[in-house]
Amino acid sequence: MTSNRRVVLLAGDGIGPEVAGEALRVVDWLDRRRSVGFDLSEAQVGGAAYDATGHPLPDSTLEAARAADAVLLGAVGGPRWDSLDFSLRPERAILGLRKSLDLFANLRPAKVFDALSDASSLKADVLRGLDLMIIRELTGGIYFGEPRGVETLPDGTRRGVNTEVYTTPEIRRVGAVAFELARERQGKVHSVEKANVMESGGLWREEIQTLRDADYADVDLHHMYADNCAMQLVRDPHQFDVVVTSNLFGDLLSDISAQLTGSLGMLPSASLGAPGPGGTRAALYEPVHGSAPDIAGEGKANPIAMVLSLAMLLRHSLDQDEDAELIEQAVGNVLDRGLRTADILQPGFTAVSTEDMGRAICAELDRLAA
Ligand code: IPM
Numbered sequence: 283m284t285s286n287r288r289v290v291l292l293a294g295d296g297i298g299p300e301v302a303g304e305a306l307r308v309v310d311w312l313d314r315r316r317s318v319g320f321d322l323s324e325a326q327v328g329g330a331a332y333d334a335t336g337h338p339l340p341d342s343t344l345e346a347a348r349a350a351d352a353v354l355l356g357a358v359g360g361p362r363w364d365s366l367d368f369s370l371r372p373e374r375a376i377l378g379l380r381k382s383l384d385l386f387a388n389l390r391p392a393k394v395f396d397a398l399s400d401a402s403s404l405k406a407d408v409l410r411g412l413d414l415m416i417i418r419e420l421t422g423g424i425y426f427g428e429p430r431g432v433e434t435l436p437d438g439t440r441r442g443v444n445t446e447v448y449t450t451p452e453i454r455r456v457g458a459v460a461f462e463l464a465r466e467r468q469g470k471v472h473s474v475e476k477a478n479v480m481e482s483g484g485l486w487r488e489e490i491q492t493l494r495d496a497d498y499a500d501v502d503l504h505h506m507y508a509d510n511c512a513m514q515l516v517r518d519p520h521q522f523d524v525v526v527t528s529n530l531f532g533d534l535l536s537d538i539s540a541q542l543t544g545s546l547g548m549l550p551s552a553s554l555g556a557p558g559p560g561g562t563r564a565a566l567y568e569p570v571h572g573s574a575p576d577i578a579g580e581g582k583a584n585p586i587a588m589v590l591s592l593a594m595l596l597r598h599s600l601d602q603d604e605d606a607e608l609i610e611q612a613v614g615n616v617l618d619r620g621l622r623t624a625d626i627l628q629p630g631f632t633a634v635s636t637e638d639m640g641r642a643i644c645a646e647l648d649r650l651a652a
């Protein structure tokens with residue numbers, strides 16, 4: 283038996299608590315049936331935390347996240363909090379967690395399950411068997427660069443500023459994550475920037491190439507402009523294995539890659555810090571979808587992205603690859619049997635609720651582990 287691992291669950295807002303409930307169902311299954319033991323606690327984040335404490339990321343939540351082996355997050359945000367000052371918006375909690383825990387590498391896999399290859403708005407033959415990984419730099423770039431802000435000019439008009447900035451170490455550490463991962467996959471990396479118009483993009487390209495030549499000569503490296511990458515992702519996504527890019531371009535490109543899989547409701551993510559002594563690293567796992575306030579509380583949300591985020595947690599933070607694969611297999615089998623939440627429902631399939639989907643995944647886990 284391995285000792286219990288500390289996981290903090292931050293359910294958050296909107297559909298966050300609903301999908302978190304289904305992840306908990308799977309955690310409970312793992313607790314009963316597998317060797318990994320969870321020491322799971324919950325804390326508040328986002329709008330819910332703001333309502334309770336006046337801040338979207340209370341110190342107690344940040345402390346709990348710091349002390350944990352991994353954080354599992356549902357979603358934050360909603361129209362109720364949209365008029366708050368920028369510094370108090372629920373989204374600041376996610377950005378605060380990323381920055382405070384130095385989670386610089388965001389892994390966003392886009393894998394098309396066979397059963398869903400015709401669920402996307404794109405043609406099935408373009409998508410069948412697709413398995414790519416976007417690695418988004420997560421603690422730098424224009425999201426955090428200084429100067430930033432809005433100022434009023436002498437003539438009364440206003441000026442808004444954000445700054446794209448990257449340094450050598452920031453580029454190299456996320457590049458290394460991409461090259462390492464490519465070695466375990468198909469050995470191919472596309473580095474994406476706008477070196478044709480941005481100095482920071484030119485630096486990005488040079489540093490990634492230097493890193494590859496020095497330490498990863500066995501990996502096949504391609505450079506691509508971000509606008510072309512957006513187009514290539516919908517034209518011929520099979521050309522990609524690992525894509526590494528900046529914070530802002532990664533935000534955009536990962537939404538595109540999400541749609542390739544049929545629904546944003548299918549996509550998990552991992553945000554990782556640097557490996558520390560003993561190989562542990564700070565890590566946060568969350569579905570790529572947001573809080574979807576329009577369907578919150580209706581049992582319509584797809585819990586698969588959240589359940590697959592738990593699988594990523596098992597793989598990347600707890601070294602439980604076998605359990606991760608079991609969960610991914612169970613999700614695939616449930617989809618093969620035709621069960622669909624509203625976001626991926628097509629004629630001829632069985633519509634199920636959030637809870638039904640969670641229960642079906644656990645029933646399938648029972649079968650697989652029997
Ligand atoms: C994402 C989201 C976030 C981002 C928001 C909610 C702050 O879009 O994780 O992709 O822009 O990074």
Ligand code: MG
Pocket residue numbers: 533534537
């Ligand atoms: Mg986004």
